[in-house]
Amino acid sequence: MLLPKEPSMTVLARGSAVSSATGGRLSPKWLKALAAAPLSAKLGLFIVIFYVGLALLAPWISPYGEAEIVGPQFSAWSSEFLLGTDNLGRDMLTRLIFGARNTVGIAFAATLLAFAVGGTLGIFSAVAGGWPDHLLSRTVDVLMAIPQLIFSMFLLTIFGMSIPVLIVVIALVDSTRVFRLARALAMNVTVMDYIDVARLRGESWLWIMRREILPNILSPLVAEFGLRFCFVFLMISALSFLGLGIQPPTADWGSMVRDNATLITYGDISPLLPAAAIAVLTIGINYVVDWFLDKSSGLREGQ
Amino acid sequence: MRNILVLIANRLATGVLTLWIVSVIIFLGVSALPGDIATEVLGQGASPETVAAFRIQLGLDLPLHERYVAWLSGILHGDFGTSLANHRPISDLVFGRLSSTLELALLAAVMAVPLALALGILAALYRNGVFDRVINMLTLTSISFPEFFVAYVLILFLSVKTGLLPSLAGSSDGTVLGRIEGMILPALTLTLVVVAHMMRMTRAALVGVLASPYIEMAKLKGVSPLGIITRHALPNALAPIINVVVLNLAYLIVGVVVVEVVFVYPGLGQLMVDSVQKRDIPVVQACSLIFAATYILLNLTADILATVTNPRLLHRR
Numbered sequence: 001m002l003l004p005k006e007p008s009m010t011v012l013a014r015g016s017a018v019s020s021a022t023g024g025r026l027s028p029k030w031l032k033a034l035a036a037a038p039l040s041a042k043l044g045l046f047i048v049i050f051y052v053g054l055a056l057l058a059p060w061i062s063p064y065g066e067a068e069i070v071g072p073q074f075s076a077w078s079s080e081f082l083l084g085t086d087n088l089g090r091d092m093l094t095r096l097i098f099g100a101r102n103t104v105g106i107a108f109a110a111t112l113l114a115f116a117v118g119g120t121l122g123i124f125s126a127v128a129g130g131w132p133d134h135l136l137s138r139t140v141d142v143l144m145a146i147p148q149l150i151f152s153m154f155l156l157t158i159f160g161m162s163i164p165v166l167i168v169v170i171a172l173v174d175s176t177r178v179f180r181l182a183r184a185l186a187m188n189v190t191v192m193d194y195i196d197v198a199r200l201r202g203e204s205w206l207w208i209m210r211r212e213i214l215p216n217i218l219s220p221l222v223a224e225f226g227l228r229f230c231f232v233f234l235m236i237s238a239l240s241f242l243g244l245g246i247q248p249p250t251a252d253w254g255s256m257v258r259d260n261a262t263l264i265t266y267g268d269i270s271p272l273l274p275a276a277a278i279a280v281l282t283i284g285i286n287y288v289v290d291w292f293l294d295k296s297s298g299l300r301e302g303q
Numbered sequence: 304m305r306n307i308l309v310l311i312a313n314r315l316a317t318g319v320l321t322l323w324i325v326s327v328i329i330f331l332g333v334s335a336l337p338g339d340i341a342t343e344v345l346g347q348g349a350s351p352e353t354v355a356a357f358r359i360q361l362g363l364d365l366p367l368h369e370r371y372v373a374w375l376s377g378i379l380h381g382d383f384g385t386s387l388a389n390h391r392p393i394s395d396l397v398f399g400r401l402s403s404t405l406e407l408a409l410l411a412a413v414m415a416v417p418l419a420l421a422l423g424i425l426a427a428l429y430r431n432g433v434f435d436r437v438i439n440m441l442t443l444t445s446i447s448f449p450e451f452f453v454a455y456v457l458i459l460f461l462s463v464k465t466g467l468l469p470s471l472a473g474s475s476d477g478t479v480l481g482r483i484e485g486m487i488l489p490a491l492t493l494t495l496v497v498v499a500h501m502m503r504m505t506r507a508a509l510v511g512v513l514a515s516p517y518i519e520m521a522k523l524k525g526v527s528p529l530g531i532i533t534r535h536a537l538p539n540a541l542a543p544i545i546n547v548v549v550l551n552l553a554y555l556i557v558g559v560v561v562v563e564v565v566f567v568y569p570g571l572g573q574l575m576v577d578s579v580q581k582r583d584i585p586v587v588q589a590c591s592l593i594f595a596a597t598y599i600l601l602n603l604t605a606d607i608l609a610t611v612t613n614p615r616l617l618h619r620r
Contacts (some may be wrong), residue, residue: 286443
């Protein structure tokens, strides 16, 4: 599901269409807002919290060790191994729980880095204007002309496959999209009078970027963070599934599907569980972001 | 008319320039290797003489710009160099697989485009109704699925449980019918992956047009709802729809990588994944360049088609 299916556009379009129906509850207390949230948003929030809990508590709640070989290969679901064992005889449930920590953690780190790089350069580009803006924008245009998955595979071939390299490569490839959005949003703010005032007052670029522009574009950026995270998460899973992402023995959902795929031909659904885990988290985040966009656009209309 | 031609020429020039820069990136990226291809292939234990001889054989002793010119002119003549893994000419490996990939993408497009348009039109026709909301939920959900999940669910139900279709693309006998039968499941997976996005854009474009006054007029005139959509709304919503269809075709050709691996389909994506695993750098370079070129070409087509179908874009500046 890679390039044109970037979910941001579709959700943005939806967000504005239904905002009047659900948004617009102006309440300073976020708890109240949460109570008024639609069912899908509550469900999404519950899913996200559940996954974060799993990721944080993985070593304590999983029955066995992450890479520990505990039984025969491909054993069926039983009271001893709740979801059976994998192709090397490791406990499936344990690998699933640790997968939450590894896959989600790496995707989160990559998205964070992408936003740090892309966001900073994007806002800088809008504030600076002139040739720095031109140079950065054209560079991003060219980089975006290469399909993301292909570009990542190419870079991983060159720099080798390890977790730090994976995070940096994915973050750099994805930061081009963040740059585009941050620049476009910041452009709308740089034409405001208070930016001119800040400039005349002699504030530095860094101050203007951080104190004048960032607060004004934060809410769409936060929504975009959720969507980019989904996208990065799916891309890392795809790379791991192809054997080019997170390397064994680290537990990871994409490679778990690949390693155990043969079981599907016998009608066993356990290899689908990690794939379903990926799908459920992405759906959950999409629901939360959908709600967040509704709310923030509703607030803006109310003012 | 002249205006359009100038604009198209402009876009083409930008496309060629982009493609050229991409080729430079793909070529120079490899020079960023710690060490170079020779040490990479022969390993740390190779004697300096062997490495030096291999470097000369690969042409690594020449300066960078000469190597780039030789590489690029080779590609323009259809010669991509030699694979490091099996010493066969890369063009032999690549072109057969490229046509397999294109066949698969074409089959998926033939299934996906009419389906997406029909669903989009229906959703716009019954907007805010039950059908619209169900479709909306389904597409939002399917956008969130990883491709391999869709692929394996399809295998589980259509191949393992019911035995309707083969789960491996290569398992057929050599006949044309057998080949197509093997392509149906991969194509179906790709269809499910792209339909959601195309359908949502079709609906959004139509709903946008349906808000305009001339639609109100047509309604007052007594035109049937279907007539309003097909005769009054669709022609004006065509530009964004064509755009999203072509963009999704570009996506199909690139997005086949995962699907090809699941179904062991002998396409370009599978070749690229294998080569990345073997670190067969010349093949990876060739595949990256072909994928990028296809992608840029289709994006360019989308751009030009959008301009031609919507002359208003000509006066954007």
